Amino acid sequence: MSDSWLERADRALLGNYYPARLTLVxxxxxxxxxxxxxxxxxxxxxxxxNSLGHCHPAVVRAIREQCGTLMHVSNLYRNPWSVRLAExxxxxxxxxxxxxxxxxxxxNEAAIKLARRHAATxxxxxxxxxxxxxxxxxxxxxxxxxxxxxxxxREGFERLVPGFRYVPYGxxxxxxxxxxxxxxxxxxxxxxxxxxxxxxxPGYLAGAAELCARSGALLLLDEVQTGLGRxxxxxxxxxEGVLPDVVTLSKSLGGGLPLxxxxxxxxxxxxxxxxxxxxxxxxxxxxxxxxxxxxEVLESENLLSRVRETGEWFMGxxxxxxxxxxxxxxxxxxxxxxxxxxxxxAKEVALAAEQRGYLVNAVQEQSLRFAPPFIVxxxxxxxxLAALEDILA
Ligand SMILES: Cc1ncc(COP(=O)(O)O)c(C=O)c1O
Numbered sequence: 001m002s003d004s005w006l007e008r009a010d011r012a013l014l015g016n017y018y019p020a021r022l023t024l025v026x027x028x029x030x031x032x033x034x035x036x037x038x039x040x041x042x043x044x045x046x047x048x049x050n051s052l053g054h055c056h057p058a059v060v061r062a063i064r065e066q067c068g069t070l071m072h073v074s075n076l077y078r079n080p081w082s083v084r085l086a087e088x089x090x091x092x093x094x095x096x097x098x099x100x101x102x103x104x105x106x107x108n109e110a111a112i113k114l115a116r117r118h119a120a121t122x123x124x125x126x127x128x129x130x131x132x133x134x135x136x137x138x139x140x141x142x143x144x145x146x147x148x149x150x151x152x153x154r155e156g157f158e159r160l161v162p163g164f165r166y167v168p169y170g171x172x173x174x175x176x177x178x179x180x181x182x183x184x185x186x187x188x189x190x191x192x193x194x195x196x197x198x199x200x201x202p203g204y205l206a207g208a209a210e211l212c213a214r215s216g217a218l219l220l221l222d223e224v225q226t227g228l229g230r231x232x233x234x235x236x237x238x239x240e241g242v243l244p245d246v247v248t249l250s251k252s253l254g255g256g257l258p259l260x261x262x263x264x265x266x267x268x269x270x271x272x273x274x275x276x277x278x279x280x281x282x283x284x285x286x287x288x289x290x291x292x293x294x295x296e297v298l299e300s301e302n303l304l305s306r307v308r309e310t311g312e313w314f315m316g317x318x319x320x321x322x323x324x325x326x327x328x329x330x331x332x333x334x335x336x337x338x339x340x341x342x343x344x345x346a347k348e349v350a351l352a353a354e355q356r357g358y359l360v361n362a363v364q365e366q367s368l369r370f371a372p373p374f375i376v377x378x379x380x381x382x383x384x385l386a387a388l389e390d391i392l393a
Contacts, residue, residue: 042359043360055256150195204240206242342392
């Protein structure tokens with residue numbers, strides 16, 4: 001087998017991903033290495049997953065230790081690591097209890113099921129409509145896909161799950177109009193990540209929470225991309241002073257291992273009873289031990305303030321670049337979830353950046369997204385800014 005990994009991948013793996021240009025074989029801190037030995041600064045971090053950088057020693061240690069202690073037991077039994085993780089997460093959504101799964105889509109799937117069951121058991125039948133936003137992204141499983149307010153992801157997969165309704169993101173009037181008596185829940189991202197880091201107008205989340213409370217619908221916040229410190233607070237909704245009924249998490253939660261969580265509080269937490277929902281691997285000891293290590297480092301290294309400071313500085317520099325280079329049309333973001341709109345194809349810029357040793361993501365045709373590890377330094381980002389200026393010259 002002398003073919004490259006890329007050629008072998010194209011033969012061996014299904015064609016659902018765009019062809020890749022790199023095969024990555026190693027990572028440490030903010031850098032990854034390809035199969036030719038070339039090193040790159042990773043400014044997308046496995047799509048907002050590698051928040052502590054690659055192979056953080058504390059996470060690696062926790063995983064190694066856990067693998068030699070207990071790897072899997074299923075949910076026929078309890079395990080201490082999932083209990084400790086649920087307790088730790090509950091501190092960030094007071095009064096909440098956790099359900100663990102393996103991905104963001106699964107966490108949203110659980111939230112949608114919980115919302116329907118909550119409405120069915122507390123308000124009676126016929127209240128199964130879920131309202132989500134245009135431009136949203138909630139994952140690829142059927143209910144999460146149906147909730148995803150971007151037709152391009154749904155094409156060819158009809159028929160979708162019945163009972164979903166879409167509203168323009170950021171428009172409280174439209175949300176109020178959509179909240180008829182048959183609505184069980186509203187599902188929103190605090191910032192829309194996949195559609196290009198779109199921030200709603202200030203007060204939108206608080207307004208949505210108020211509308212939900214008045215109508216009896218639950219507010220479900222998809223913090224799969226924005227949560228766990230990515231935007232500079234543990235949950236993005238904290239910055240808006242909003243306390244949702246349900247929060248979904250994944251991405252960096254497992255420190256690089258697959259792990260998702262749904263946190264539910266108040267009456268919503270009572271909607272699942274024994275047998276309502278399950279996942280064989282949910283709460284897996286190794287993934288939970290990795291998550292506990294991730295949370296500990298987040299706190300002990302005071303990374304939230306670092307995310308805020310580095311993010312502000314980086315966005316300021318990008319805005320300076322926009323002032324000098326008309327090809328940079330806009331800069332958006334919060335913390336270390338940032339996008340720039342360009343007057344040129346983002347894929348071409350991402351390729352040119354890759355050739356200069358920087359990994360960035362063309363999240364939309366004309367938008368680049370950055371979700372670097374929280375430990376990225378100003379010097380590293382300054383190197384990228386110089387490369388970007390050169391590319392745009
Ligand atoms: C906001 C949001 N929700 C859900 C998902 C789906 O997560 P996963 O790919 O782990 O299923 C994503 C993935 O990018 C996301 O950004």
